[in-house]
Amino acid sequence: MLEASSIKVILASTSPRRRQLLRAAGISFEVVESLVPERPEPGEPARDYALRMAREKAGAVSSRFPEAIVIGADTVVLCESQILEKPADPDDARRMLGMLSGRVHTVVTAFALARCGRILESSPVESQVTFRKLAEAEIDDYIATEEPFDKAGAYGIQGVGGGFISHVEGSRDNVMGLPTQPVVAALARWGVKRA
Numbered sequence: 001m002l003e004a005s006s007i008k009v010i011l012a013s014t015s016p017r018r019r020q021l022l023r024a025a026g027i028s029f030e031v032v033e034s035l036v037p038e039r040p041e042p043g044e045p046a047r048d049y050a051l052r053m054a055r056e057k058a059g060a061v062s063s064r065f066p067e068a069i070v071i072g073a074d075t076v077v078l079c080e081s082q083i084l085e086k087p088a089d090p091d092d093a094r095r096m097l098g099m100l101s102g103r104v105h106t107v108v109t110a111f112a113l114a115r116c117g118r119i120l121e122s123s124p125v126e127s128q129v130t131f132r133k134l135a136e137a138e139i140d141d142y143i144a145t146e147e148p149f150d151k152a153g154a155y156g157i158q159g160v161g162g163g164f165i166s167h168v169e170g171s172r173d174n175v176m177g178l179p180t181q182p183v184v185a186a187l188a189r190w191g192v193k194r195a
Contacts, residue, residue: 077153
């Protein structure tokens with residue numbers, strides 16, 4: 001196994017939340033966008049979709065940087081059997097937040113590690129999130145902040161949207177977009193140590 005200092009790590013995501021979480025975990029990395037289109041297959045379960053996306057993103061970047069260990073990740077929100085991705089516009093964000101209001105939903109973040117264009121390991125991680133009941137004015141005010149637009153399910157747990165949450169069962173990091181502990185443990189299995 002290579003020494004940690006000789007292993008380059010690439011995060012196949014431009015998500016500021018994933019960068020923040022990985023940096024806080026003490027992992028040195030570079031960022032390379034995967035450019036993989038995110039579209040669920042008809043009838044594809046949320047877990048399978050998130051896992052497929054994480055694997056495709058890691059694989060796409062790994063084929064361009066075969067010497068590196070590449071981390072791919074994808075987060076989806078599942079509510080009432082519907083996959084909620086990033087909202088397309090304010091009306092879509094309003095629809096999603098209205099659906100989440102007063103309900104429990106599932107956040108699935110899958111991650112994958114790849115090297116030499118081959119998936120080393122991958123796993124989906126789930127958290128259960130409970131939203132308190134939201135007033136329409138709260139939803140409108142939140143949409144006006146523009147925070148919802150680059151986030152699955154139209155909210156960010158680490159931002160203003162965190163105030164909508166009454167309970168989280170499972171990892172908060174996972175809800176932010178990266179299940180830090182399992183990712184760091186997986187990297188360690190492949191010789192990557194914390195800085």
